[in-house]
Amino acid sequence: MAPSKPSKESAGNAIKKMPRLPSNAKVTKRPIMRPAIASPYAGKQEEKIVYVSSKMPFMSAVSRVRYLLKHVDKREMQSILEAKRKKSSELGLKPHQESEPVMLKATGKAIQKALSLAMFFQKQPEYAVKITTSSVQAIDDIEVPEGDDDIDLPEARLRQTSVVERLSTFRVCAIMLKSLYSRFSRRERQEIDEAKPTPPKLEQDDSQAVPLTARQAFTPLALITVSACLQGLTAGFSVTLNKHFQDTLHLNKLASTGLQVAHACAYLFGAPTFAHFVLRRWGYRWCLIMGLTIHALGALLFWPSGRLASFPFFCVSFFIMSCGRASIDMAETPYIALCGPPRYGELRINLIQGLKATCAVASAVLASYVVFADTSNRATTTQSLMYVYLADAVLGIILAGVFFFAGRYLPGGFPETTDAALEVQAANASCSWTARPLRKQVNLWLAVASVFCDDGSGAAILAFFVNFAMKSEGITARVATQRMSVAIATVTAGRFAAALLMAYFKPRHILLVFMTIALLLQVGASIPQTGPAGTWFLISEAFFRACVHVTVFTMGLKGLGKRTRLAAGFLTAAHCGGAVFAPITGAVSDRWGVRLGQVVPTIALGIAWLYPVWLNMGPLSKEIDELSKAVRGGDEEGHSGGCAIAGSDHAAVQKALAALQPFFAQRKPCSIFGSTDKIKGDAQHAALLNGIASHVHDYDDTHLDTIIHPTGPVASALLAWAQHQNDDTNGTPISGKQLLLALITGIEVECKLGLSVWPKHYDVGWHITGTVGSVGAAVAVCKLMSMTVPGASELQQKENTMVHAIGIAATQVTGLREMFGSDTKSFHVGRAAQNGLLAALLAEKGFTSSEKTLEAHRGWCNVVCETGSFKLNSYVEELGKAGKWEIEKNTFKPFPCGIVKHPAIDAAIRMREQIVAAAGETGLLAALKKLSFMALVHPLVLELTAKREPIDGLQAKFSVFHGVAVGLLFGKAGPAQYADDVVTDADVVAVRSLINAIGRPDLQRDEALLHAMDPENPPVDGNFPYSVHVEHAIGSIAAPMNQGQLQQKFTDQVTLRVGKDAARDMSEACFAILACEDIANVLNRF
Incomplete structure (x- = not known):
């Protein structure tokens, strides 16, 4: 039956309710109708759509989207260039939300693939992804079997099917911007920078450096496990080679350690050089690929080495293969530790290393039957080894290919971590050493020393285990090799046992117990009286020292943040211990026998044992535990109302209630300064309002070294609390001397704290008066409380109230420089006063904070400026010392605007006197309009006050041009000259347009030059008609305002x-x- 197109009527009915079909009816789905695919060169008016099918290759869809977005990016950049040519501000860079999108659509089974593609693009910061769902109409053809024609069925039906749309909007290409950047002027570059969209921030569990769920982490960890098993196979064969070469090439024990030396030197050379470079530059996956490739190359070189029967050639081959193994270890061990929650890092790595040891056991057993099966035919044995290493090379190349394609074709690729993620992970626990320089990372260097000695001890024991067993028990080489297989098997059991115990006990405790027992067994093996039991001592020791290396490696990486990869290089290079201890052990064994030769690895193990002792008994033990716990992530979401009710009886809530309840009453004793109708308010609102009023005209004081306006927040908080306390019936009178002492204390702390983070704090964008003002206010109020409240001084000392007040105030950090020129700038001062008062009130009632609020890694200083760039300790030591008082550097403003432009205003007022003397008061305006003016100022003036055309009084405070103009016109620059009507006055605007300014780095902040010239008669040899040089502006330290x-x-x-x-x-x-x-x-x- 030929299908026919359904009518509009039947289609409309079908949408509402699909007809019921008999069981023998056949339904054939037609392809979903879709519009023609738009050309990538078409403009924004045509939608760019990529249709995804279930059979479409994943990377094919990715490539198609990238191809379309590349042309979108070209059109975006062409519009920018066109705007530059036309000099039009209306054709600048388009906002990100108006950028041209590419749609990716899928239905049915292809929806899962579309979602995988969305996740792929979401993880890349240059893309913004939006997922929506909708439905489209699809047509089914219905065929009725012969004989059922009496059933009234349509020949086709219309149904709705779900569609997933992935909207991908491409952000401006960083590479193209870099190549085009030099074509733009400075102003255009600034506009482009402001228009650049910010990469989306992905929510993740901050406790994980590689943020994955358990299912997502399975694939990369499985690949890592296969790589570890391959290394285990190689290790099992390599430890049996020493005895083989001793017999085949007639080497003594010292010479036979060449393989261990080659192995150790490869780690020392490879880890900190090319392996570290590749890991930092391209990540863990490429470091693994490189390591597996080099490993395979070294294994292939065993073939010519076996043909030549040359021990030096064998050492070279083994050196190359060990370079590959160093690169693998460099990436493998830290990746296992980082891929998942930190608290299970030691457990994961011991499990995977246990599987690696299992493969080593299998290869060692195989070697005992291959290498020593026919000891009479050395050539056959060597040829067998050649085939083993050929298979090893093939496996290495295959695995390298698997890692290569895993990054390209696995959904989401091969997950990596970044230095930023590592910093976040380190910041999730209070860690005192994260911010220290690398040379002061005691935990890292002790771990490096422990790995070096432990590796040296293990290499020395393995190199001569067969010799030791043969000598101690009088057995053959084959039996001794089988004994060694048992020892390696105990390593497997030891790692699995350690992993199990670490799920219930702290890893540092397990490390200490296991390593102590291993050291005692090693001492027993080195004593001659133990006889044949020495071999079994070494076998038992292998069980307990199995977890040592990998656990120490993981412990050494903790809390290092962005230095983690570099630290991994040092820890991996520490594997070179075998190059030191194995030859020494060989020399001692040749001279005094293999039994006394075991004294060397005993000493090495004893040195390595000191690290777990320090880890458990040293000052960082608790912090190590916190880093292991980190943040477990939020798995539950509770109703906020229920949580509030349940927590209402908590001690912290009760303390806050006790501090704030006095302000709930109707009594409002605190003055709102300047209110003509004598409005009163509670202390907190009085502090806020009076703080705002103190700064709203920008007419207050300034600490010149930091541009802090210190008195506003401190005095507003102090005066509000003083009035509140005075109104209390139990309060004692507060003297002016006490108030001034508290004020000076708060200002000193405020300015010292500002100096410790200046200028990075200000450069980042913080309004420093708002941020440090709250701390100064809290300190001042606490100081006043200690002098006026009975028993407060002793209580503050006992409860450390001042420290907690600083913490509570610092956590309320407020104030952005972006608000300059608006009402919010003065709000910063009021809020700082209010925050400081609240902090002191809470702390007085026992409310606690961190006692390392300022200096901790996640504390105030590191948060509000570049990490580690603050200088807190040096300024804290200066508090109260003679000649170090910051209040002596505090100045008062003669003009209600930023102090940086005061020298230019002072120069303008002085120049006005010269012009009036020449042209008279009535001819001043006409004389000014005939001149042009050039102000030479400190560069900071133009950075902060360069508004050329202010529109109101607030903006005029940030215009050096307005300040000079009113100084020339009126001879003063008080609050009246910053009124809105003055700012927009025609004469002021005319004079303001005649003024230019240039920044001169050689000028001091309180210095300025102002030159006036006739544009029609340029000055000759710098002889200006009018010129003023202000060396020290009024209100500066050198020229302060008098009483x-x-x-x-x-x-x-x-x-x-x-x-x-x-x-x-x-x-x-x-x-x-x-x-x-x-x-x-x-x-x-x-």
Whole structure:
């Protein structure tokens, strides 16, 4: 029956309810209709779609998407170049949300493949991925069998099928931007940088450096396990070669250690050189591929070595193969430790190494039957070994290919880690050594020494195990080799046993117990009186020292962050211990016998034993445990309301309630300064509002070394708490001397803390007054509490209240430089005062914080500036020392704007006097309009106050051009000159347009030059009509405002709000505060 297209009516009905079909009806699905595929050269008006089928190769779909996005990127860059040519700001770089997307669609069985592709692109930061679902209409043809024509069925039906769409938007190509960047002007480069989209941040479990679920980690760990097993096979054969070469080539014991020396030298050479380079540059997968390839090359060279029967050639071949094994170990061991939760790192690595030892047992047993099966025919034995290593080379090449294709074709590729992820993992536990320089990483270097000595001891024992067993028990070489197979088998059992125990006990405890028992057994083997039992001592020792090497390796990597890969190189290179201890053991055995030769590995093992002793009894033992636990990740989600109710009786909640409950009452004793109707508020809101008011005109003080405005947050918090305390019936009067002492203490701490992170903190983008102000306010309030609250001083010393107050304040860090020029800048000061007051109140009630808030790896200093770049200790030591007071470097502003532009304003006011003297007061404006002005200032002025055309008073505070203009026009630059109507005044705008500024690095911050010139008559030999050089601006350290000027500044500001008489009364009270016995008498006037 020929299929026909369904009518619109039947289609409409089919969408609502599909017709019921008899069991013998045959349904044939038609291909889903889709629009034609758009050309990659088509513009944004045509959708770019890649249709995914279940049979479509994975990388084919990836390549198609990348091809389409490459052309999208070209069109984006062409639009940028076009904008540059047309000099149009409207044609700049398009925002990321308007970028041209590529759609990837799939239905049915292909949906899973589409989701895998989405995950593939999501893991790459240059792509943004959005997944949506929808439905499309599909047509089924219905065939009715002969004889059932009476059934009323349509010939076709219309159904809905689900579709998964993966929307992939390509971000601007970094490579293309780099090649095109030089074509743009400075302003255009800035616009491009601002328009660049930020790579999406993927949520992950911060405790894992390689963030995978158990199922996701299975494939890479399985591949790693196969690689480890291949190494185990090689190791089992190599340990039997010494005895074979001694007999075949008639070597003494010292000479036969050439293989161990070659092996050790390969680790010493390969790990810190090319292996480390490849690991850092391309990651774990390529390091494994390189190691397997070099390993295979060395195994292939055993064929000519066997033909030539040359021991030096065998050593060269073994050296090359060991270089490959060094590269594999360099990537394999740390990857196993990092791939998954850190608390199971030692367990994972012991399990996989146990499987490796199992393969070593199998190869050792096989070697005992191959190498020593026919000791009369050495040529046959050597030829057998040649075939074994040929098979080893083939397996290595195959495995390298598996790793290569795993990164290309496995869904999600071969997971890697980054230095940033390693830093996050190290930061998840309080780790005191992470931020230390590499040379001071005691845990790492002790682990390196332990690995070196343990490897040397093990290599020496293995190299002469067969000789030792033959001498001790009087057995043949074949039986001795079989004994060695038993020893290697106990290694397997030991690693599995250690892995099992580490699931229940701390790894450092297991390491110490196992290594102590191993050392005692090694001592017993080296004593001549033990006789034949010495061999079994060594076999038992192998069980207990099985976990030593890999556990020490893992312990040594803990807490190193981005240095983990470099540390892995050092730990891997430490395998060269065999090059030192094996030859010494051979020499001693040749001279005094194999029994006394065991003294050398005993000494080496004893040195290695010191690391687990230090690990368990040293100062870092608890921190090692925390790093092993790390963060387990959130597996449960609770209802927030239920959690709040359940936690309401917690001690921390009760402490916070006790601190804040006094402010719940209707009593509001604290003054809101300047309110004409005498509004009162609670202490916290008074601190906030008064802090905002203290900075809103940018007319406060400045600590010149850090550009902190220190008094605003500290004084606002202090005055609010002082009024609240005074209103308390149990409160004692607070004197002016006590208030000033607390104020100075808070300012000193605030400025010292600012110096410790300056200038990195400010360069990053923090408003330093807001960030350090909360700490200064907390310290000041705590200091005032200790002097005025009965019993508070003793309680603070006992409970370490000040330390906890600093921690609570620091965790409320606030203030971004991006807010400069808006109301939020002054909000930073008010919030800092409020945060500091709250921190002191909570700490006084016993609320706790970290006692290493400032200096810890995840503490305040490392968070708000570059890690390790702060200088806290040196400035803390200066607190209270003569000649080191920061308050002596504090200055008061003569103009209500950023202090960096005060020298230019001062120069403009002085130049106005020169122009008025020449042109008269009435001719000033006309004279100014005939001139052009050049201000030479410190570069920081243009960095902070370069707004050319401010639109209101707030923006004018960040315009050096406005400051110079009002100085020239009015001869002053007070709050009135920063009013909105003055900023937009036509004369001010005209003069402002005549002013230019240049940054001069040779000028001091309080220095400026201002030149005026006639554009029609340029100056000759630098002779300007008017020129002013301000060496030290008014308000600087060298030219501070005097007492009279400060009182006048106070009166001028306050008069505008409360009148002249009240302003004079407030001024007299404030400037005599030192002699005040009760600060309430002063505060009640505000």
